[in-house]
Amino acid sequence: MNRAKHIAIIMDGNGRWAELQDKKRVKGHEAGAKVVKEITTYCSNNDEIERLTLYAFSTENWKRPRLEVEFLMKLLDNYLKKELPVYLQNNVRFEPIGDIRAFSKSLQKTIKMVEEKTAHCDGLVQSLALNYGSQDEIIRAVNTLKSAETENITLEMLNNALDCKHDVDLLIRTGGDKRLSNFLLWQAAYAELFFIDTLWPDFTTKELEKIIKKFKKIERRFGGLK
Numbered sequence: 001m002n003r004a005k006h007i008a009i010i011m012d013g014n015g016r017w018a019e020l021q022d023k024k025r026v027k028g029h030e031a032g033a034k035v036v037k038e039i040t041t042y043c044s045n046n047d048e049i050e051r052l053t054l055y056a057f058s059t060e061n062w063k064r065p066r067l068e069v070e071f072l073m074k075l076l077d078n079y080l081k082k083e084l085p086v087y088l089q090n091n092v093r094f095e096p097i098g099d100i101r102a103f104s105k106s107l108q109k110t111i112k113m114v115e116e117k118t119a120h121c122d123g124l125v126q127s128l129a130l131n132y133g134s135q136d137e138i139i140r141a142v143n144t145l146k147s148a149e150t151e152n153i154t155l156e157m158l159n160n161a162l163d164c165k166h167d168v169d170l171l172i173r174t175g176g177d178k179r180l181s182n183f184l185l186w187q188a189a190y191a192e193l194f195f196i197d198t199l200w201p202d203f204t205t206k207e208l209e210k211i212i213k214k215f216k217k218i219e220r221r222f223g224g225l226k
Helices: 014-020 025-046 065-089 105-117 133-148 155-161 205-216
Strands: 006-010 050-059 125-132 170-173 192-195
Touching: 006 065, 025 050, 025 065, 025 125, 025 205, 050 065, 065 105, 105 155, 133 155, 133 205, 170 205, 192 205
Parallel strands: 006 050, 006 170, 050 125, 170 192
Antiparallel strands: none
16 A cells, blocks of 8 residues: 655645635635645644645746735745744654745745754654745756766766655645646656645645545556556
């Protein structure tokens, strides 16, 4: 039976959720942040799940309206500060992925602070993908190896140069769209993909449980016959 050791989620639908309720888009992001806490807590209490990687802010999200981007930055900063005790209480280690150098110095400080404060935790690892794009990640990894004057880049070498060095077992996208949107393209090479219509603020631990049960029954062949 399969184990969903590494679950990755594209958290889509916050804005549409808010618009359907005649609310401002930022209210959808606030509701979505609460779901992040619920799903992370659930995963931290499931011994089979080792890593949870969430697509929080992509390299393309800078194209959104300035006020929305500014709100997302403040929401992220407040979320991390508020959730630090929750991380510690649930033995969750926080490991961001992506190029955070584009963020303000104060936000970078908060991100690094939470990472350092939870470094000793040995339970679930929660990664937030921040200013993350898989193509950007791969390019940065190649440039790192190039600067090291490596002659022949191997699969293992490239994998170790990436932000996320762990293969994804189960990748979920909420919100109805059926695409990966530049998320963990390398790591999800053999992931099982679940695209669901539920908007992220409506996503529940019960729905996640159902998906995991379906995942466990899938025959994963990894290119082989068995």
